Amino acid sequence: MSLLIIASDSPGAGKTATTLAMAQISNENGVSASAFKPFALTDNDPDQAVLAALANPAPDGWPIQIADSGPTRDDIAAAAHPLSIAAAGDNPVIVEIPSEIDAGGLAELADAWDASVLIVAAYRRDLRASDLSEWQSALGDRFAGVLVNGLTRYLGTEANDNLIPSLEEAGMPLVGIIPEDRFMLSLSVEEIRAGLNGRYVIDEGDLNAPIEWFQVGGMSLDPGELRFGLYDNNAIVVRGDRPDIQMSALNSSVSCLVLTGGIEPIEYITYEAGEEEVPVMVVDTDTDSTMSALNEVTTSARMNSAAKVARFAELLGTHARDLPGLLSAAS
Template sequence: MKRLYIGSMTGQSGKQVITLGLGLALKKRGLEIGYIKPIGKSPLYVDGKLVDADAEVFHRAVGLEEPLEKTSPLVYTIELLRKAMTGRLKNTGRKLLKEIETLQAELVLIAGTTDIFEGSLFGVNGLRICQMEGTKALIVERWRPEETVDDLLAAKELLGSALAGTVINRVDPQSLKEVQKEVVPFLKRHGIKVFGVVPDEKALSAVTVKDLVDALGAKVISGREHLDALVENFSIGAMDVTHALRYFQRIPKKAVITGAHRADIQMAALETSTRCIILTGGGQPNDVIIARAREKAVPILSVRTDTYTTVDRIEALLGSAKMRDPQRLPLVRDLVERHIDIKGLLRAI
């Protein structure tokens, strides 16, 4: 039996989608797959039991035989954090490692949480899991020109021989050639195997305005009849209006996140390909903006959260939207099969 921990050095890398795609692709090949997400951060109640939402999707999509709760033994809640910090949780890390050890399959996929360090509070982060006998790590990193290579070199230093390799994920079209011709050879020279360079697929990441309303708990100020519009990109409107207009013109089918006081930014957004405007801090737009938005069929949403929190929630939605829509599952599997060297990965573990 082999184990593969799938994690990342930073959050929002798309590792849960890669994990699901691998599970579907390996099942198609006839491999017996096990799965566990030791620490979940997306609480979901199923038949009265608290589980992680990503684990529930994987369990259902891949058709695992073991009980759902076995794939999701611990889920973050405020109460759980309080118990951990006040010493009311005993031997949690040891118990979670035991849960991993009890899974029997040809290959057990272990889904990481935000990054390889998270879980230290409970005594079992990604680094500790990768110390288990027979466990290798696949580090999935979203392409960020100034950070990804540095993060992967750090992963190599931290994980050593436990690192099977990496997948560079969500690479924008303009960077694909650079990553394939320059970054991949550099990493290989430093002993890091690159099993795949995965492009950012807009067909997978698009969400409806209604999805945003639900995920953000947003109030619909206007344009309720256009909530089925698909959003493929997001932009934060915090610059001066001259730069904003040029910037917005380059980004199609977007949601613009800005403050209610920035009527200039809102108007600039409405003159470009914008699917909705999200006003942070609970603010309201002025009447001129509302009238123009109605002319353009662009919904205006208002949220109580600040910009940082709003963006964080949107990023979480983007990851889960790909996985929870059954119609996207073949696309997820196809993405992995086309862009990841699955045979090479299996040989490395």
């Protein structure tokens, strides 16, 4: 059975993105691959639905709900048979595992399924090989390496000087370092509204459009159309009583307006936004509080669209090493 487990040292490191993107890369190379998440700690794991929608349907009864302490031997055995069927003919199977499963539990899984394991680690400035050594020690020869995800822009030199040498010294294979990407961090208009507890004044246009940038609509020496037009897929956060700034934004092909202070826009703004099919939402908080809240909301960005899978596959193709070889080595 050709099986690769995708695990991580923390939630939100990029396991689902890696699982889906590696399956897509394999399929594009003419090798049919499946992607699954057999275990979950709750019965409403959102990643399960995403994998089913963007990769392949899950077997009946999945995800198998497990305890916080990890899967039992019966759980592991129950998942093994469907995985072996999916891997018939040496077709690669890529399996995402909850980050709550510790190194010892992961090693037990890998042995039971005869699988290799790739650890996805979220980049942080103090990340070193010592932070990942327990995985390497527990997995032994089943340890396929580390994929570091989310390298912040302008910290490449620091990673080259500190992180990479520590991995090399520990003999820890580095599969790649994926840079932070605005599109991967994007939220839809509707996700922003829900996260801010806002209400639509205009709900025309694409409410699933990705928002990559947020700009505050304030006074500036530059024309508003020029400043707001610097980025695509952007939302403008502006006080509800500033129709002059709102109109400048609408003249700049923005993706969304977020009006603060609980103030409804004047009729002329609602008319123009409707004509341009630009969603407009109102939130009760002031502009400063709204921007602070957006910092929290953006941490909930999920892998939830085929476009994000394609983008992460592109990032892997550029910044990761020998992914087809990694999959074949799992057999």
